[in-house]
Amino acid sequence: MPFLELNNVVKSYGENTVLRGIDLHVDKHEVVCLIGASGCGKSTLLRCVNALESINDGDIRLEDDVVSGEGVDVNALRRKVGIVFQSFNLFPHMSVLGNVTLSPIRVLGVSRADAEEQALALLKRVGLDHKAGAFPDQLSGGQQQRVAIVRALAMNPDVLLLDEITSALDPELVAEVLNIVRDLANDGLTILMATHEMSFAREVSSRVAFLHEGQVLEIGPPEQIFGNPAQERTKEFLKKIIEAGRL
């Protein structure tokens, strides 16, 4: 039984259909990378898994329990499914520690002392414990994104969704963020990530899914997708990536 399942998921905004029947299964401890051109639906897919967007058809299951549609406790779902955004989205009026401890305290009901202890341990892991008192606008993009990852991890999620988390970063800051993701993957966290970092996807993922116009066109181990893609579209996409020097 797969851990996270998307069955024939359809999502449209009015006339504009973004997801046209996505089927995707993610097993526990698996790292699945979503690749594809801009606008192919990667971000929307992740937002649907987190119930930030409602879906129009199909269903999403977590440990065989349907977590899409009416009657689902979205707040309970989001405790299990963490997400990190491209633009960090830290809360600018709170310190780093405030950002990380907000939801453990207010949602899980952890005591402030425990939440702060856990937050500091996590921050130490990403090398930012000395920035606990800083505010987001005092941090670099890479540091902000690391804090955003820690903030999601503080909820102890079963699945982590990463939505192009390095796309808004200066090139020299990408590595510090990817190193953390690599660490998490090695620790066995289940990760579903949309990314443009092809070499990283190739290195870290158990499987890679190529999305095209709202559908999973091809999915398989990275060696297969990057080395010997079956679909013409995948080949075209990868060719462009190689031409741009990104693989």
Next chain:
Amino acid sequence: MTQLLSPAPSARERGTAAKPADATNTVLLAATIVFLLAASLCVYTAILLVSAAKPGLWTAVLAAVALLLILLGLATAIPLVRGYRAARAGAAALASGDVVSGRRLRFRGANSAWITLGSSLPVSIVSVFVLFLLANNHAVQSTFFDVSFMAKSLGAVSKAFTVNIIIAVIAEVFVLVFGLVIAIARMAPGQAGRPIRWLATTYVDVFRAVPSIIVIYLVGFGLPLANVPILSGMSPMWAAIFALTLTYSAYVAEVYRAGISSIHWSQVSAARSLGLSHGKTLRFVIIPQAFRRVSPPLLNDFIGLQKDTALVTIIGTVDAFTQAKTYASNYFNLSSVTVVAILFILITIPQTRFVDRLLERDEKKQRLQG
């Protein structure tokens, strides 16, 4: 390139007299004319002022004011003289072929002339205002600015002014809370929230449409007349607080709403994705950020509210204006009302300056963030 910027060398090359072809002379001429006009206006006013004075202490005071006026008028000549000097030195420099410093000096000359022009206007306006006070055998001055009468009414008027301040402060506290409640109601989520949204929208529409003087009148006289339980027993002061709260909550609700909707939706996404409910997202993430952003417009509305406390006079609350009117009608002189005006100015100006500071700070912050 030099030739493009300054035609002076080419004139010299052509063998004609080195006459700088810029606007400095024109500006200096205009400044001279305006200065002469403003200065003569000042002197004329000063003469009238001294001749209008009654003998005694007043002559000395008014003579001092007149002297100040003349000094102000003549002070505008200082930049003018400087301007002429710089312009002449500039012309000389151009004639000797030093194009760069010539141009610089000519520019300084023109700039000084502009300073004279700029300061002549306020100086003239001050003179005109003094002339206005002196008009009709200084009837304006004695009607609005009778100093001894102002001093006489000051005590009672200031004491009554505390009523205005109490009304304003209590109403502001209520408005701060009630306005937020309405703003949140206007953004109640989902289908269940729709009737609540409608209710809040209607409230805002109604109370923004009705003039506050009418709300005060209706609350102050209507509630006791209709003998509404609890509410009819209110003192006029509490009726005023109630009425101003009703009106200004509508304005402040709009300010809050603008602030809340100015927070980027990605903040909501981030908060909700962490499992925070709608209410907790508002409480911990959105409203604290919105509150910082709306503090300048909020203060502006509060300044409006403070000024509207003078309207409570129509329902018989004894505030500063009511007190001043009593004095005014007993002595046929409006100077006591001027005292009220001055008191309002005194409490309002620090607040407006504070708002300006806040806005400046926000602007700086935004520039820093790029």
